[in-house]
Amino acid sequence: MTTPSLEIVNLSVSFGHGRASVQAVDKASFRVARGEAFGIIGESGSGKSTILRAITGLHDGYDGEVMINGKPAPRPRNRDFFKTVQMVFQDPYSSLHPRRMIRATLMEPLEIYRLDRREARIAQVLVDVGLAPEFAYRYPHQLSGGQRQRVAVARALLLEPEILLLDEPTSALDVSVQAGVLNVLNALRRARGLSYVMVSHDLRVVAHMCSRIAVMTQGNIVEELTVEDLRAQRATQPYTRTLIAASPAAVTAD
């Protein structure tokens, strides 16, 4: 792989001290190429979300390396970093400030980075995620879950990042709404050459979105496989096989 967009090397995160300490992530390593979508699948407590939080710097106490375009990420993270790496959070009902108009939420990064043509950028980014520009004049409680997630994606795109971290972006949404949001994410990645790291517990979603997938359990990445191998059930590790077996087959005639 040419210089990967994102690489983590022996990333380890533990919470707590002494005897009460818990190893949430244990020496995780992977690379994401430019324009690639990389998936991390695991159950609750596997550490998958903790990896994302360590990458973003929201959790600063980690061991190991996080490299962006070949260079180590600055500690603490700075504005250059945020212009390159952005994140979409899991819960659409808590990722937007409840008392602020959508316009204010979207205006914020533009104000912090003193960008120009603010109204135009906001209108454009809303259209890019499939919402009419008038959505800027609404409050979060007036939007459905799917619409809120689209706004969250729009917010992440405003700084024109290269890498998008997606923390279970559709697990709180109905299946029909999920389809629309996943389509938008795919279209954006292809159009802008973005790199994705997508975390999920849903095998179908990860298989649809990603080309390579890491399987995590209890803080460890036990296997990394391509999506073709996953679909053909060519997993080597027993945990991966259990995971595949536990996902009900599609409702097709059998």
Added chain:
Amino acid sequence: MYWTLEMTDPLLEVRNLRVAYPSAHGYSDALRGISFTLGREKLGIVGESGSGKSTAGRAIMRLLPPKARVTADALRLSGFDLLGASERQMRDIRGGRIAMILQDPRYALNPLKTVGAQIMESYRIHIKGSRAEARDRMLAMLEDVRIRDPRRVTGLYPHELSGGMGQRVMIAMMLIPSPELVIADEPTSALDVTVRGQILDVLNERVEAQGAGLILISHDLPLVSDFCDRVLVMYGGQIMEELAAHDLSQASHPYTIALNASLPPLDHAVDELIVPEYDPSWMTEAPK
């Protein structure tokens, strides 16, 4: 008791069940006249949020808030009229004859009481007997839901249980009075994927052993089609389609077909997922 002409009543008979809530502009309908019957089988009710599936489950147990207006041509449990029953009669029925299993055991179990105390309480409310009998029944039930060390578990508090264990405890608690009808509202949605299968197996075993009927409410179409015998697909407070679970792939209603199609398939790749288009005619009521 209300007698019909048939020798045996279906376990549950629902005809034209409607639920409406008062709102700023009159009443808004949560359920618009659903009808179905249930025998000693597993029925799945599938729908997205707002479809009315959870309202249906709670309406059957008359657990909706007082401001809800509940009407039906018939709502009967083995011939007994649920709609006309007094609150006192319903208290006996809830738990004793109809049990409900909820999604998250962390919120459904009393955090201040041990597991053992809660299961015994559930038993003793509905069945007369001594404490010793209740204790024996409780330990037997915990074994039946495949908990390996029942004595240790009885002393635990709900927050000390894992998700899967919590659901087993909930199943034990709800099924120990041997209800005729079990309503499970998203029983596995809060659980890890690998644990779901085990919990459904346990539920299946218990329901069959007790000869009860089961209504499984879920948003997960593949899960319901795997587990249940028959499926009702709901949208906008109405039943769009009723079919046998194994016929789900040959669904005829456009909503069911759209729901199937919007799931990302596991065995092959697709370029773009199909986003269902909602036909406004689905929100108007079907002629009876």
Added chain:
Amino acid sequence: MTDAPVTQPRESLRAWLRAPTASSPRQARAQAVWRGWQRLIANRAAFAGLIVLVILVTLAAIGPWLTPYSVMGQDLSVRLQPPSAQHLLGTDDLGRDILTRILYGARITLMMAALVAVIAGPIGLAVGATAGYLGGWFDVVAMRLVDVFLSFPSLILALAFVAALGPGIENAVIAISLSAWPPIARLARAEALTVRKSDYIAAARLQGASPMRLILKHVMPICLPSVVVRVTLNMAGIILTAAGLGFLGLGAQPPSPEWGAMLASGRQFMLTSWWLAAAPGAAIMLVSLSFNLLGDGLRDVLDPRND
């Protein structure tokens, strides 16, 4: 809205406010305020409290021009007259019309209450929100300060302060504010502690927001409804403390018609001329009750669970 006939401007305003979606930031904000107003009207008790307060404020503003009597003018020939057609609330021991004095006194009381709210509210909000969000030494220092102030009963603290600085309305206001801000700070801190773990705060941090921006634009707006409600509910206590200080002669000085002072001087005549004490007492009760009713309903208006 360009060439439309101007025949029904009020109707189009209603339509503009009730439109299902907004097409400009101004409209969105106006609609949010309108919805809040609707919720307030729907709560009968809160609305009643608001109406009474509006009436009181109006009377305090223009009342003094409505009465023919002077607030200070003594006329010993008509002292201690019971309520009658000429003196609706009677006269006091110096022949002054009590109703007039109540109206002037309303200005003093409402002004003191407003000043305390405006001083204690923002200070409590700022200190509490910052302490809750930042944690660390700021939190420790701020909360120990709060503990110190909270350990004094409010009246004692006010007494000590006024004794040091001398009596008078301004000092009374400062003294009462000193005891009013700590509970507000505690409340704001509790809300900030919950808020700081939210995803929207994390998202803003990921966009490079500084702690100052986060506290001012994200945390404080969340704490604000609770603070406003709490301050409103505390009004009764503030007014009573002010009246207490006046009663003890440490607030407004005679012949100022402050209600607490009126209550104090009316005490001696309670058995014979009950109206001297009853009038200011009833006034204090009415204002406190209105604030309480309003405060109760404000929670739903400012921070609805669903819209």
